[in-house]
Amino acid sequence: EAGVAQSPRYKIIEKRQSVAFWCNPISGHATLYWYQQILGQGPKLLIQFQNNGVVDDSQLPKDRFSAERLKGVDSTLKIQPAKLEDSAVYLCASSFTASGNTIYFGEGSWLTVV
C-alpha cells in the first residue's frame, strides 16, 4: 500500500516569496492533515480536512497560509509571503476516519526561508 506522498521534499526561498506544497494521502483516507514541525519541536497541526471540508484551521496563520483539498483527495498548502520563522518541515498526514487514532505521515517538505 502506497504511503502519503509529498512534494517537493526540499525548498529554499527568500523571505516574501511564495511556495506551495502538494500532498496525496493514502488511498481511501478521508481525513487529511497538515502539520508544521519546527526544528527541535513536535509537529503542530495547521489544518484538518474531512473529505474536502475544513474541520479545524484554528492554528493556521490565515494572513499568509492557505490550504485546499478541492476534490477530497490531493491537497495543496501555500505560503505567501514567507517569513524567516516559516522555516520548518511541513508534514502531510492522513487517516481513514476523523477520530484519527491511526494517523500516517508523509516524509515531509523541508522549507528554508532565507
Place this chain on the structure above:
Amino acid sequence: QKEVEQDPGPLSVPEGAIVSLNCTYSNSAFQYFMWYRQYSRKGPELLMYTYSSGNKEDGRFTAQVDKSSKYISLFIRDSQPSDSATYLCAMNYGGSQGNLIFGKGTKLSVKP
C-alpha cells in the same frame, strides 16, 4: 503549562539496554495515546497506539498508559542501534477531533 511534556534528552544507552521514554499530560480529556518514531530527515512513523489505561505489547516495544497519573511510557527491550531516532508521544481527544497533540520528542542514541 504545556499540554504534553516530554524530556527532549538526548538519551544515550548501550546496545541491549532497556529504554524507558515518558510523557506527562495535563488534559484528562485525551482519549488516544500514540508513540511515533522519527528518523533524521524522515516523517514520523506510527509505532503504537493505546486507548485505555494499561499495557500494550508489540515485539520489543511496550506502551503503558496511566490515566490517573496522566503519564504514558514506551519501553524498548533489547535496544538496537537501528532504534536510534527521535521518539514522539502524541495524543488526541478522539471523536471528530483527530488532530494530534505532540510532545517535543526524545532523541535516543543506542551505541553498539
